[in-house]
Amino acid sequence: MTKKIIMSEVNYLILKDIYKKLELETINEAELTKEVKGCYIGDLLSNVMARAQEGELWITIQGHQNVIAVALLTEVSAVIVCEDIEVDENTIKRANEKEVNVFRSNLSAYDLAKKLVNIGI
Amino acid sequence: MKEYFIDLHIHSVLSPCADITMTPGNIINKAIEKDLNIISITDHNSNKNIASAMKIAKNKNIYLIPGIEVQSKEEIHLLSYFSNVNDLNKYSNTIYNNLPNIKNDEDKFGYQIIVNEKDEFIKKEEKLLLNSTNLTIQNLVNLTHKNNGICVPSHIDRSFGLIKNLGFIPEELDISFIEMSLNKSLNYYYETFPYLKKYNFLKNSDSHYLDQIKPTMKVCLPEKLHFEEIFMYFNKHDNFDYLL
Numbered sequence: 001m002t003k004k005i006i007m008s009e010v011n012y013l014i015l016k017d018i019y020k021k022l023e024l025e026t027i028n029e030a031e032l033t034k035e036v037k038g039c040y041i042g043d044l045l046s047n048v049m050a051r052a053q054e055g056e057l058w059i060t061i062q063g064h065q066n067v068i069a070v071a072l073l074t075e076v077s078a079v080i081v082c083e084d085i086e087v088d089e090n091t092i093k094r095a096n097e098k099e100v101n102v103f104r105s106n107l108s109a110y111d112l113a114k115k116l117v118n119i120g121i
Numbered sequence: 122m123k124e125y126f127i128d129l130h131i132h133s134v135l136s137p138c139a140d141i142t143m144t145p146g147n148i149i150n151k152a153i154e155k156d157l158n159i160i161s162i163t164d165h166n167s168n169k170n171i172a173s174a175m176k177i178a179k180n181k182n183i184y185l186i187p188g189i190e191v192q193s194k195e196e197i198h199l200l201s202y203f204s205n206v207n208d209l210n211k212y213s214n215t216i217y218n219n220l221p222n223i224k225n226d227e228d229k230f231g232y233q234i235i236v237n238e239k240d241e242f243i244k245k246e247e248k249l250l251l252n253s254t255n256l257t258i259q260n261l262v263n264l265t266h267k268n269n270g271i272c273v274p275s276h277i278d279r280s281f282g283l284i285k286n287l288g289f290i291p292e293e294l295d296i297s298f299i300e301m302s303l304n305k306s307l308n309y310y311y312e313t314f315p316y317l318k319k320y321n322f323l324k325n326s327d328s329h330y331l332d333q334i335k336p337t338m339k340v341c342l343p344e345k346l347h348f349e350e351i352f353m354y355f356n357k358h359d360n361f362d363y364l365l
Contacts, residue, residue, distance in 0.1 A: 045288030046278075064195050064257070066287040088257065 013120060015077055015101060021119050024080060024103035027087050028095035034077040039116050041109045045070050052076050059109045063087040068094040082109050123344050126336035129161040130200060130325030136164045137231035137251055139329045145174035146240030151334045153183055159351060161188035163200050165250045166220055168213035169235045172206055176238035184346050190275060191216050193258045197283050198275035201265040204348035208268045215264060219254040262295055271352055273298040273323055297321055303365060321356040324363045336364050
């Protein structure tokens with residue numbers, strides 16, 4: 001007898017689920033059906049460029065517009081600016097043009113990471 | 122034309138991380154001893170030793186460019202150079218007003234000493250200078266230009282460097298000079314970051330101790346020195362050379 005794979009049993013989370021569960025503030029909304037494959041935390045963008053992986057959530061305190069270029073380059077599913085750090089106007093504009101998901105949270109990177117672990121990331 | 126030896130990044134005793142012997146007078150004497158002709162003193166987020174330093178340099182055989190090294194909101198260090206103290210002062214006042222009001226802890230960070238024109242310690246800067254201003258790199262570049270200065274991101278691939286912190290130089294940033302790290306060569310940058318070829322590279326000592334002061338660049342310039350002209354010759358000129 002062949003085993004039937006039921007789609008709902010496949011364990012992956014999309015951005016929409018996470019966005020709700022983490023109570024994130026939307027800075028720029030693009031594609032919310034992207035699969036979230038993990039998480040990377042970092043603020044030195046040269047390091048993020050080298051280390052962040054496609055599909056991961058990227059948590060940072062950088063609000064500079066280079067964040068958007070790095071998000072595009074690494075193909076992360078979304079950027080979460082933590083600790084309610086101000087996001088530059090140019091960053092928001094660029095995120096809108098390039099269709100990059102950018103959210104904000106008042107939590108620290110550590111607290112966000114704990115929540116992500118709890119929901120299965 | 123005459124050959125000039127240059128180093129445009131030296132910290133005085135006002136910078137808490139600099140050695141206590143780094144008074145403007147000592148810096149100028151050491152620079153002359155090392156055959157330097159053009160130098161700049163660039164303290165962290167403050168200009169308060171430059172007026173005295175200019176007076177000390179006046180009677181000596183050295184050309185001192187008024188300068189400052191400011192830390193942006195993104196934690197990036199940017200050098201700014203001006204043709205005169207007035208322009209530097211205008212820039213520095215805005216910087217000072219945008220520095221958080223946190224008192225310096227001498228035990229943790231070091232002394233922030235202001236000297237007079239006789240090179241004597243007169244007072245201490247109370248506000249911690251080792252901090253980020255509330256101004257973005259774009260703000261700082263614009264503000265430098267507004268005061269007729271030249272803005273140069275410091276040691277781009279080291280700590281507090283533009284490439285290290287922000288990954289790359291934002292294309293729309295209106296700068297034409299960048300500072301390389303002391304232990305690297307122009308070829309290294311051209312090979313690693315080919316897009317940097319359009320910039321002019323400075324190499325400076327970033328001295329925090331007297332024995333670190335040394336010529337880092339050499340260039341042939343007209344006998345009578347003008348601020349803008351000095352920068353015109355950097356890097357993209359036959360008579361220009363790095364010395365380390």
